[in-house]
Amino acid sequence: MVPRYSRPEMTAIWSAENRYRIWWQVEVFAAEAMGKIGMIPVEDAATIRKAYDTNALGEIDVPAIDAIEAVTKHDVIAFLTWAGEKLGPERRWLHQGMTSSDVLDTALAVQLTQAADLLLKDIDGLLTVLKRRAFEHKLTPTIGRSHGIHAEPTTFGLKLAQAHAEFTRNRDRLIAARDGVATCAISGAVGTFANVPPEVEAHVAAELGLTVEPVSTQVIPRDRHAMFFATLGVIAASIERLATEVRHLQRTEVLEAEEYFSPGQKGSSSMPHKRNPVLSENLTGLARLVRGYVTPALENVALWHERDISHSSVERFIGPDATITLDFALARLTSVIDKLFVYPERMQKNLDRMGGLVHSQRVMLALTQAGLSREDAYGLVQRNAMKVWESDGKLSLLDLLKADPDVSQHMSGEQLNELFDLDFHLKHVDTIFSRVFG
Numbered sequence: 001m002v003p004r005y006s007r008p009e010m011t012a013i014w015s016a017e018n019r020y021r022i023w024w025q026v027e028v029f030a031a032e033a034m035g036k037i038g039m040i041p042v043e044d045a046a047t048i049r050k051a052y053d054t055n056a057l058g059e060i061d062v063p064a065i066d067a068i069e070a071v072t073k074h075d076v077i078a079f080l081t082w083a084g085e086k087l088g089p090e091r092r093w094l095h096q097g098m099t100s101s102d103v104l105d106t107a108l109a110v111q112l113t114q115a116a117d118l119l120l121k122d123i124d125g126l127l128t129v130l131k132r133r134a135f136e137h138k139l140t141p142t143i144g145r146s147h148g149i150h151a152e153p154t155t156f157g158l159k160l161a162q163a164h165a166e167f168t169r170n171r172d173r174l175i176a177a178r179d180g181v182a183t184c185a186i187s188g189a190v191g192t193f194a195n196v197p198p199e200v201e202a203h204v205a206a207e208l209g210l211t212v213e214p215v216s217t218q219v220i221p222r223d224r225h226a227m228f229f230a231t232l233g234v235i236a237a238s239i240e241r242l243a244t245e246v247r248h249l250q251r252t253e254v255l256e257a258e259e260y261f262s263p264g265q266k267g268s269s270s271m272p273h274k275r276n277p278v279l280s281e282n283l284t285g286l287a288r289l290v291r292g293y294v295t296p297a298l299e300n301v302a303l304w305h306e307r308d309i310s311h312s313s314v315e316r317f318i319g320p321d322a323t324i325t326l327d328f329a330l331a332r333l334t335s336v337i338d339k340l341f342v343y344p345e346r347m348q349k350n351l352d353r354m355g356g357l358v359h360s361q362r363v364m365l366a367l368t369q370a371g372l373s374r375e376d377a378y379g380l381v382q383r384n385a386m387k388v389w390e391s392d393g394k395l396s397l398l399d400l401l402k403a404d405p406d407v408s409q410h411m412s413g414e415q416l417n418e419l420f421d422l423d424f425h426l427k428h429v430d431t432i433f434s435r436v437f438g
Contacts, residue, residue: 005329013111013115030186030203126334155429164437189218230298236288239283243281250277357385366415
């Protein structure tokens, strides 16, 4: 976790204090369930629950727990030792029949669902901004590009509508991934419930808002976690896709959109004129990091037999880092789109730059409708289009077509004029918006 790319709310989820609070919840709720079924004395279970309700632990003393762990070399035992000091003789019932993974995996599930809830909130904020700006530029014409080359007209609003649709899918994916990882395992050594019955697991799950893990084998199967982190990777890829679009549009020779440049901001230590897309470039880098956590999460799936701990060290890194980084990136992307400078005049200038080449397909299709084969129509339009291309847009495709006798024998000048109408390309924008936004 790097403070520069962290926000307090997400960072707090991964704090030692929050982790120990969840561990305490798991232990208390398990003891409560054991009292209900007569596994431990009901009065002792009630005392443990009262200690929880009255916050008998007080402030979590992380250094004290760390000092105990320095001796025990076991984090769960260290916590139980420290927490037990706040209780009386009933402390002996803590962790009854349980194993460390019951606490660790269940707590991790809670932390991941907390993180997912915050990420969903982030996505909702981004979707709100994307929708507002998409409608703002719904009919702002701009050039669509394929291979980075001028293709046909589109609108800037459609670019943002596409991003809205993509992040709506990401939201659905994250909900599914959250549900997949929100499981509880209190099944004891090798997951057989031999020393702690399933009723305890059911009670803990209900108290924590989780579902029971059908077969835990002592650890919760890591395919769930792999899917969760893979989903974060997909969201990161979508962030980079939109950030890359902003970066390209801000290039000097394009300059159709630009990141907000605040008063007093400096773009370069050496060149006072520079205004760089630094936020979008930063998002590209952060997205690479989040995607980088997917591979170790996938490799965690193949644990030995009923359990090993090769996954543990990995998750101590990727759990906090992936969610903290993605939280920051989503917030930054939302700000970039919210404050984005958009230049419709430059978009129109770029549309007009290549002498009407963007209408070449429509002319070709009209010629086929006039009776030419597709091959002949393509050839007629292309030979004129290449003259415009080679003139760097100084020539006009419309003028060249009108002057070409092989074209004019099939189509009048008035008919050609109609084929160069920009609005033709925007006639279904409403339909697309209704599909995206309802």
